[in-house]
Amino acid sequence: MTTSTLVEPILRWYDEHARDLPWRRPDATPWSVLVSEFMLQQTPVARVLPVHEAWLARWPTPVALAAEPSGEAVRAWGRLGYPRRALRLHAAATAITEHHGGVVPDSYDDLLALPGVGDYTAAAVAAFAYGQRQVVLDTNVRRVLARTVTGTEFPARSVTRAERDLGAELLPADPPTAATWSVAVMELGALVCTADRPRCGGCPVTDACAWQQAGAPAYDGPPRPVQTYAGTDRQCRGRLLAVLRDTHGSVPKERLDAAWDDVPQRERALASLIADGLVAEQPDGRYALP
DNA sequence: TACACGTGGCC
DNA sequence: TGGCCAAGTGT
Known part of the structure; x- marks a missing residue:
């Protein structure tokens, strides 16, 4: 498995199949990207789209959001779920207003220090809003790498050192290309290399995929936790x-x-x-x- | 390190 | 039908 057998086909696939999402457009602001990343945490794109649009129309900047009570953010969050994210996004907007002159910071460390921003979101905003070279490891990327490189259907429960090293190894040297690669792998995981019933027939790297070559063995790791909800x-x-x-x-x-x-x-x-x-x-x- | 944390769509 | 899943973070 060389870098080019994975990276180049996936970049070409993305160029042809990427969805046109508001936060990916050339005129999308870093604030729009940050809002999208908060909303997309554990939440499908289709449900985020209308809320993101209304949010940006009402609060085009972090300063605008910070000027309102946090309860307005909770109300505008609607039924996206995990409403603590709305509270944290409001708190992040306040921190950006007070400590960063109202501008979404561009450094990983400054982003990571914001409320509600963890490793994934900090790397994603640095890469997608500012074109930086960052290892972006979300559930999609981790699943794609687990299958194509490691040969297992699903990754471990939490990010391992090996995954981080692999992500760094695959990352193209050129920052803009690296950022595109990161979003491209995520997109492949979201549209093709899905958790359930992957569409391997439409995958640009199926011939190089370790999991496919191993006969697509069923997952035999520790049971993944079930999310109960009713009555909780x-x-x-x-x-x-x-x-x-x-x-x-x-x-x-x-x-x-x-x-x-x-x-x-x-x-x-x-x-x-x-x-x-x-x-x-x-x-x-x-x-x-x- | 596990667990808590919303909601809705899919097959 | 209901288990499973969806661009994680904080404790």
């Missing part, structure tokens, strides 16, 4: 927050009580929402977005 605290939190999101102003506690039957669970969920800063209890005892 997460679902309860979602129900409570939906009441506030869909209401202008504040609500009495009875409105929240009506949203979930299990009393101890409801109280626990409400307390956690308040602790997270997603819900504010007012002096009059009513509840509202922060």
Whole structure:
């Protein structure tokens, strides 16, 4: 397996098959890229598109978002899920306003220091918004590398040193090409080398793929954790927050009580929402977005 | 290192 | 039908 057997075909494939997404357009601002990365964390592109568009129309800059209460960000987040991301995006906008002159920072370290920005998002923004040479390892990239290079259907639970070394080894030397390569591998993972039922017939590197050459063996690693949802605290939190999101102003506690039957669970969920800063209890005892 | 954290679509 | 999955981060 040489670099060129993987990189060049995937770059050519991307040139022909890349989706036209708002945050990939030449006129997309770093803020647009940053917003997209927050929204895309654990969330499909199709659901992000309309919310991203409305978000950028309302808040074209981090300064504009930072000027509003965090609760407005939570409300505008709508039903994207994981609303703590909205809170963190608002906090990131505030930090950018206060510490970076309102400009999304371009260094990996400065990005990493922002709330809600971890290794993936810092590398992605540096690469996609600023054209830098960064190792971008998301779930798509990791799956593509696991199959094509390692010969396993799925990567390990967490990023390994070997993956990081491999990502660095494959990364083209030229920064703009490196950035394109990173988005190209992600796109291949999202559209072709999917977790379930990969479309190997449309893959530009199927002939070089270690997993294919090994006969596409079934995954035999440790069981991947199942996400339960019905009846969980997460679902309860979602129900409570939906009441506030869909209401202008504040609500009495009875409105929240009506949203979930299990009393101890409801109280626990409400307390956690308040602790997270997603819900504010007012002096009059009513509840509202922060 | 595991686990918590929303939501909806797919087969 | 319901298990599985979707551009992760924080603790």
